[in-house]
Ligand code: CTP
């Protein structure tokens with residue numbers, strides 16, 4: 714019912730969204746992941762769909778229902794997310810990277826479960842860096858309008874602005890407030906070339922709707 718009253722700011726636009734954590738296996742029974750719930754990304758998918766967009770959602774392992782009318786692709790690892798997102802990116806006009814992608818993965822996945830060897834000394838894990846999905850999409854010849862999120866534990870404005878420049882994207886969204894993982898509410902800091910704007914504390918769907926308005930405004934300005 715509420716969806717009906719949302720202005721169709723993204724009518725006919727194609728929006729690609731990455732969401733959730735990734736899971737990087739160590740061996741058949743263990744892996745490395747993080748506390749991302751995927752809630753913000755799924756809320757953005759729902760809000761973009763309400764705004765009339767065709768939405769593709771590439772999701773890491775999360776326990777969330779797919780928003781109505783959204784096309785969902787499930788992946789586990791950062792490499793799988795990269796492999797799913799990159800070929801789709803140029804078919805979309807907007808890419809919102811909400812995923813908490815693991816920065817590193819074990820260099821080799823053990824075929825069998827690693828066993829204690831009785832020595833009392835733990836195994837050492839050799840790690841390798843995962844590809845940066847957002848930076849790679851932003852570098853494409855026909856890249857969509859890219860929006861990044863910044864997960865920081867301190868100084869969101871400083872680190873957020875550094876990411877804006879480093880990744881070459883027009884908009885970075887910082888989570889403000891210390892622990893927002895898994896919660897249903899948050900506050901956001903929008904960082905772009907013009908400055909900063911806060912979207913005050915609210916539930917994630919309200920934040921997502923406001924963010925979709927901000928993204929569509931910037932996207933229209935850019936394409937004019
Ligand atoms: N991101 C991505 N692929 C990665 C790492 C990050 O697409 N391998 C995206 C995230 O989805 C987010 C943005 O880049 O939109 C910033 O992620 P963040 O983890 O905050 O920044 P990093 O560049 O990974 O730097 P660091 O973790 O060291 O702060």
Ligand code: CA
Pocket residue numbers: 814815816
């Ligand atoms: Ca990171």
